[in-house]
Amino acid sequence: MTWVNQDKCAIVGVGATDYYVRGKSWPRTINDMAGDAILKACADAGISVKQIDGFAYYSTAGAGYLDKFDTASLMETLGIPNVSFSATLTSGGGGCAGAPGLAVAGLMNEDCKYVVTVMALQQLPQHRLGVVFGASAPNAENSFLQPSGLVGPGHLMSVLARRHMHLYGTTRDAFKEIVQATRANTHNRPKAIRKNPLTDEEYWNSPMLADPLCRLDFCLETDGAVAVITTTTERAKDCKQPPALIHAVAHGGSREWGRAFAWMGMPDPDFASSGHEFVANRLWEQTGLTAKDMDVALLYDHFSAMVLMQLEDYGFCKKGEGNDYVLGGNIRYDGPGKKGGGVPVNTHGGNLNECYIIGMTHVVEAVEQVRGTAINQVENAELALATGGPASLPVSGLILRRA
Amino acid sequence: MVYGAARALPGTGIQITTNPDTEPFWEAAKEHRLTACQCGNCGHFRMPPTAYCPECQSTEKKWPTLPGTGTLFSYAICTKDPKTGEPYVYVPVVVDLDGAPGTRLVSNLTGIDADDVKIGMKLTVDWNPIEGDWVLPVFRPGA
Numbered sequence: 001m002t003w004v005n006q007d008k009c010a011i012v013g014v015g016a017t018d019y020y021v022r023g024k025s026w027p028r029t030i031n032d033m034a035g036d037a038i039l040k041a042c043a044d045a046g047i048s049v050k051q052i053d054g055f056a057y058y059s060t061a062g063a064g065y066l067d068k069f070d071t072a073s074l075m076e077t078l079g080i081p082n083v084s085f086s087a088t089l090t091s092g093g094g095g096c097a098g099a100p101g102l103a104v105a106g107l108m109n110e111d112c113k114y115v116v117t118v119m120a121l122q123q124l125p126q127h128r129l130g131v132v133f134g135a136s137a138p139n140a141e142n143s144f145l146q147p148s149g150l151v152g153p154g155h156l157m158s159v160l161a162r163r164h165m166h167l168y169g170t171t172r173d174a175f176k177e178i179v180q181a182t183r184a185n186t187h188n189r190p191k192a193i194r195k196n197p198l199t200d201e202e203y204w205n206s207p208m209l210a211d212p213l214c215r216l217d218f219c220l221e222t223d224g225a226v227a228v229i230t231t232t233t234e235r236a237k238d239c240k241q242p243p244a245l246i247h248a249v250a251h252g253g254s255r256e257w258g259r260a261f262a263w264m265g266m267p268d269p270d271f272a273s274s275g276h277e278f279v280a281n282r283l284w285e286q287t288g289l290t291a292k293d294m295d296v297a298l299l300y301d302h303f304s305a306m307v308l309m310q311l312e313d314y315g316f317c318k319k320g321e322g323n324d325y326v327l328g329g330n331i332r333y334d335g336p337g338k339k340g341g342g343v344p345v346n347t348h349g350g351n352l353n354e355c356y357i358i359g360m361t362h363v364v365e366a367v368e369q370v371r372g373t374a375i376n377q378v379e380n381a382e383l384a385l386a387t388g389g390p391a392s393l394p395v396s397g398l399i400l401r402r403a
Numbered sequence: 404m405v406y407g408a409a410r411a412l413p414g415t416g417i418q419i420t421t422n423p424d425t426e427p428f429w430e431a432a433k434e435h436r437l438t439a440c441q442c443g444n445c446g447h448f449r450m451p452p453t454a455y456c457p458e459c460q461s462t463e464k465k466w467p468t469l470p471g472t473g474t475l476f477s478y479a480i481c482t483k484d485p486k487t488g489e490p491y492v493y494v495p496v497v498v499d500l501d502g503a504p505g506t507r508l509v510s511n512l513t514g515i516d517a518d519d520v521k522i523g524m525k526l527t528v529d530w531n532p533i534e535g536d537w538v539l540p541v542f543r544p545g546a
Contacts, residue, residue: 143419143429144451147539148495148509149412151485159497163477166522208404210495211480255457264497264509265450271477 003248003286007401009104010236010243013047013229014364015040019191019355022123025223030067031077033225034120038078041227046240047114049078054085054112056102056230058095058388058396059119059358067122074118085112089251089396093302094389096359098251098396103230113231119360120225129153129221145262150210154218154303156261157390158210161305164272165212168320170308172212174327176203178304178345179216179352181332185376186349193220194353217304219351226360228367233403244367244400247383248289250282251396260392269319274309274390279397283385284315287399291315294399295381296369297331297343298362301350306390307331314385314397316343336379347376362386363398370402406480406517409494411541416486417533425452427466432538437528439503441465450506471528472546473498476507480517492517498526498542514543 015037017028025033042049055071071086085106089095096119103115123129129152138146150156164170179198186192198216206214236243257266257275266275284290291297291314299310308322317325325331330342348354348365355361366384368374374381382402389395421429424440428451431438440452443463447456455462476497484491494512512520513529525546531539 138418138420140420140422140425141451143421143425145509147412147417147419147533148511149481149485149493150479150495150509155479155481155495158479159477159495162479162522166477208480208482211404211406213479263451265505265507267505 001285002288005104005108006286007245007247008233009107009230009246010233010403011100011228011230011246011367011400012236012239012241012243013041013045014367015042015044016226016364017224019193020223021193022128022221022223023125025122026124030120030122031069031073033122034069034074034118034227035077037120037225037227038074038116038118041116041229044241045229047229050081052080052114052116053083054103054106054115055083056099056106056115056117057088058099059092060088060090069120085115089394091394092391093300093358094391094393094395095251096300096363096388096396097386097398098249098388098394100228100230100246100363100398101249101251101396104246104249107230107232113235115230116227117230118225118227119358121357122223123221154213155210157303157306158213159264160261160272161212164305164309167268167272168323170323174308174323175213175217175304176200177326178301178307178331179203182301182346182350183353185333185347186353189349189354189375192349192354193222213303213305219302219356220353222355222357224355224357226357226364228363242371243403244370245403246398247401248283248286248399249397250279250286251394252278252282253393253395254278257393260390262392272309274306274313275393276310276313276387276389276395276397279395280314283397283399289383289399291343294343294383294385296347296378296384297345298348298365298384298386299345300359300362300387300389301346301352302356304352307345309390310387333376333378336377344378347374347378359388366398366400370400404518406482406492409492409512409515409517409520411511411513411531412485412493414531414533414539417539418535419533419537424454427464428452429537431466432530432540435530435538437469437471437540438466439469439500439506441467441503448503448506450503450508469500469502472501473508473526473542475520475522475524475526477522478512478520494520496542508540511541512543513541
């Protein structure tokens with residue numbers, strides 16, 4: 001059944017700060033960076049920041065669980081006169097692709113006209129996302145997890161990756177290929193943190209942080225901010241850029257994934273998955289499309305193994321066949337004329353190689369691909385998939401279509 | 404890769420807190436008794452303990468004594484003390500608990516070289532004193 005709001009809204013502006021290695025953004029403040037990204041997104045759209053009247057966040061509006069900003073402070077800082085929609089997807093980074101869907105809800109309800117989605121991340125020495133679970137104060141729930149020494153998201157996901165290896169024979173070679181294939185997309189990106197081609201030797205020598213995942217399987221620790229502006233497709237005609245139509249968007253998940261890696265009670269096969277199956281099925285039901293119809297896939301890659309599991313959950317390959325699919329070269333971007341069997345993944349280098357702003361760069365790359373302005377442009381890209389998560393629910397997915 | 408002996412993390416520095424839903428689990432652990440939260444109405448097990456049974460929504464709870472054994476469901480190998488950053492080989496494990504179908508504990512494994520850990524191994528609970536006079540269940544190989 002076609003989604004009632006299909007193509008009725010569009011992302012019309014994107015903006016980002018420079019990307020900084022963790023902690024190096026200081027003395028910029030979190031509000032400085034968030035404001036910078038929002039103003040750049042407005043300029044890209046060709047609107048005044050004073051026209052923004054909606055905010056659609058994720059990760060509970062927190063700046064990466066660390067420093068905080070909110071609608072009131074952003075309005076005051078930027079001189080936004082009125083706000084008539086302010087909402088956030090609950091849970092964490094899994095909401096990045098779904099937040100523009102929240103904007104659609106506000107726009108279609110005629111609550112607002114121009115909605116901004118923003119994420120800013122600043123990891124000062126006292127605020128490091130990589131050890132967030134280990135550093136948080138004990139509570140009744142995390143007392144069943146924290147004492148195990150699984151201190152960060154990557155440590156938790158290594159346990160999921162191990163189960164996948166056990167069930168399906170998945171190998172570290174596939175994780176290596178995911179990191180290498182996406183690293184190959186950053187050599188020409190001025191703002192990328194890691195640009196050098198990744199050799200086999202470098203990968204195999206990378207220190208194990210939580211076996212089976214090594215440091216290069218973990219995403220970058222970076223600072224910066226990214227914002228996107230969503231409006232109605234009708235209003236988008238007055239904007240500067242070609243609209244990136246919101247063709248489908250979904251957030252959520254099934255109880256079997258539930259609290260996911262903060263819980264570890266998922267039954268097989270959900271345990272060895274990205275928890276995205278429910279959201280993937282909703283996207284395909286909204287559109288009648290399948291994974292193979294996508295021209296490019298921007299898959300949330302906080303950890304390499306979770307890209308492999310998303311490829312399975314979205315149906316780029318069958319469950320348990322991610323290893324062979326990846327090793328078959330199917331996620332590679334080989335240039336604008338690529339007509340291979342696979343769908344290029346993370347043409348911007350992703351969280352593993354370009355930077356990690358909790359998934360927002362994937363949304364930006366999806367916009368640029370369907371605009372036709374991406375640095376690593378997929379020829380005639382019409383449909384781009386962006387995802388958020390795996391994480392505790394909700395996770396999310398977004399399909400943008402060329403106008 | 405040769406990791407060598409897996410050790411439980413030192414109990415010093417490990418803190419837990421409880422709430423009325425979880426406290427009976429930790430009180431039992433003080434007596435070296437492994438339990439899990441079971442619905443007093445329909446018998447469904449759930450862990451960590453929560454207010455409602457997800458099957459029948461009852462708030463009635465039972466805390467049966469489990470055999471104290473389980474099966475290794477998955478694991479990681481870590482090499483740094485999370486508190487100090489010093490070299491320290493430990494193996495976080497996810498354990499399917501015998502006698503409480505569908506429940507798992509996330510814990511540490513000791514008494515084995517990390518290199519020899521295998522999914523599917525039978526494990527037995529052990530007890531590790533931690534801060535605040537609480538006791539943490541950890542596991543060693545064997546049934």
